[in-house]
Amino acid sequence: MSRKIAIPIALVALIIAAYLIYAASATPSTVSIRASTTTSLYQTGLLDHLANEFRKTHPNVEIHFQAVGSGQALKLAEQGDVDMVFVHAPSLEKQYIEEGVVEKVAIFAYNYFVIVGPADDPAGVASTSSATEAFTKIYEAGERGLAKFVSRGDNSGTHVKELSLWDKAGLSPQGKPWYIESGQGMAQTLVMAEEMSTYTLSDISTFLDVKQKGQIPSLKILYEGGEELINIYSVYVVKDGGAAKEFANFIVSEEGQAVIAEYGKDRFGKPLFNPAKGNEAYLAEMWSKLAES
Secondary structure (H helix, E strand, O other), rough: OOOHHHHHHHHHHHHHHHHHHHHHHHHHEEEEEEEEHEEEEHHHOOHHHHHHHHHHOOOOEEEEEEEOOOOHHHHHHOOOOOOEEEEOOOOHHHHHHHHEEEEEEEEEEEEEEEEEEEEOOOHHHHHHHHHHHHHHHHHHHHOOOOOOEEEEEEOOOOHHHHHHHHHHHHOOOOOOOOOOOOOOHHHHHHHHHHHHOOEOOOOOHHHHHHHHHHHHHHOEEEEEEOHHHHHEEEEEEOOOOOOOHHHHHHHOOHHHHHHHOOOOHHHHHHOOOEEEEOOOOOOOOHHHHHHHO
């Protein structure tokens, strides 16, 4: 090869190498976020919807959700297996905050738990004036062989709430033949309650979602409403959250809160979750009460 030909080839090779280095530095690498979440947020599709909105301005971010009960979601953070956590069990959350496992970003949404059961309502739950009274009626009906209750039994936020209601009623159903633990997520527990014609406690969002899908045609909401059944969702990041903190900040931003306020309206005529914006002080007060209960 002549010197006249070799020089241009070497120059072209140098230009190509320089371009590849520039292209590699100019293209942002993919950032992966691992998030553990309570099943209700995942089952209803809210988190996937929020993630899609976030990625419109953060296209290089991939978010992977692992749907489990709140207790397991926090345990995954403790084990270092996730970067952020979405949960609704203040009494459990408080423990992990105090241990320094997670850093609370904010309360970002709330709705309510509901007591559901068969239409014939053998325990008379629909006529009660409080959730505690409703649980007492279920207990009494169970002891008379007239009713059963399906518990998640999985240390989820819903399970923790259920146990607190039994405790407030001064009752312990564990070990009773009419008290059944599913050990499954909310959707599966609702289907089980449908098949067995039993009572259970559910978050309203999962109940509406599963109901619309036709999986629980006979189950009805028999008791709802009131502070006693408020269901508060918070987002946490593990130390040095990085991109996870950005996603959490998006969720509590005006844009993220607007997404939550609209989610579900097209399917149910009302949102499945209420955004926290505008009720921060009240929700913080309620969270503190629940954390101590």
